[in-house]
Amino acid sequence: MKRFFLALQFLTILPIKVKPKLEKEDFGKSLLWFPFVGALIGIILSLSVFFLSFLPKGVIAALILIESIIITGGIHLDGFADTCDGLYGFSTKEKSLEIMRESRIGTMAAIGVALLLLLKFSLFASIRQELLWKYLITMAVFARWAQAWSCFSFPYAREEGKAKYFVEYAGKRQLIIGAIFTLAFFILLWGVKGLVLFLSSFFVIWVLANYIYRKISGMTGDTIGAVNEVAEVSALLFGLILSV
Secondary structure (H helix, E strand, O other): OHHHHHHHHHHOOOOOOOOOOOOHHHHHHHHHHHHHHHHHHHHHHHHHHHHOOOOOHHHHHHHHHHHHHHHHOOHHHHHHHHHHHHHOOOOOHHHHHHHHHOOOOOHHHHHHHHHHHHHHHHHHHHOOOOOHHHHHHHHHHHHHHHHHHHHHHOOEOOOOOOOHHHHHOOOHHHHHHHHHHHHHHHHHHHOHHHHHHHHHHHHHHHHHHHHHHHHHOOEOHHHHHHHHHHHHHHHHHHHHHHHO
16 A cells, blocks of 8 residues: 555645655556545545535635645646746747746746636636535546656656656556546546546647647656646536536
8 A cells, every 4th residue: 555655645745654665666656546546635625615515605616726735735736837937938848847947936837827726716616516526526536647647658858856756667557547447437427428528638638748748858747747737627627518
């Protein structure tokens, strides 16, 4: 179970510390558990919807948005911000990677994060409260599997980095098991529409990931975080469209 706890430690702020000695391949193998951790995150967010049901819809949407950031430590949002700065314009690969390493927040990062949060809030607020729990689980599971997919499908763009071993040791078996789990969740929650929702959301991250690859020839921890954020929004948006 150490690989599950490694995924939990990496994806959340829950006080989990993996005590056994870790090998490099443990990072890649832990990708199997990413959608399972996503399900746990989604369930936590869903429970909050029920506990907060006495509040106005807009307040619930705001609190769920805040909670979703807190539970992950904002790590994916930070990656999204750095990716907006690094990939904006026509910079070279080296310049883009250098920009993403900087601690300062640039104009495009600020604009990108503001627009992303605005879109997430509006989606949370637009979804019928009795269905919101389904959306939260769906987006959380899909987004964490999307991270695993991007680690498996593309090389690591840097020589060193925090996400290097996740990318280098990502395995097909872990990806497929995670995909089956994710797709099963979609179908369980949405029926036949779940398959359409999965494929529609996947198309968006496929386009994004290939754009990233063309810009910097691979993935970094920041771009994997960006994939997570876009995957969440895609699952929410297409889910809302299909439910209209």
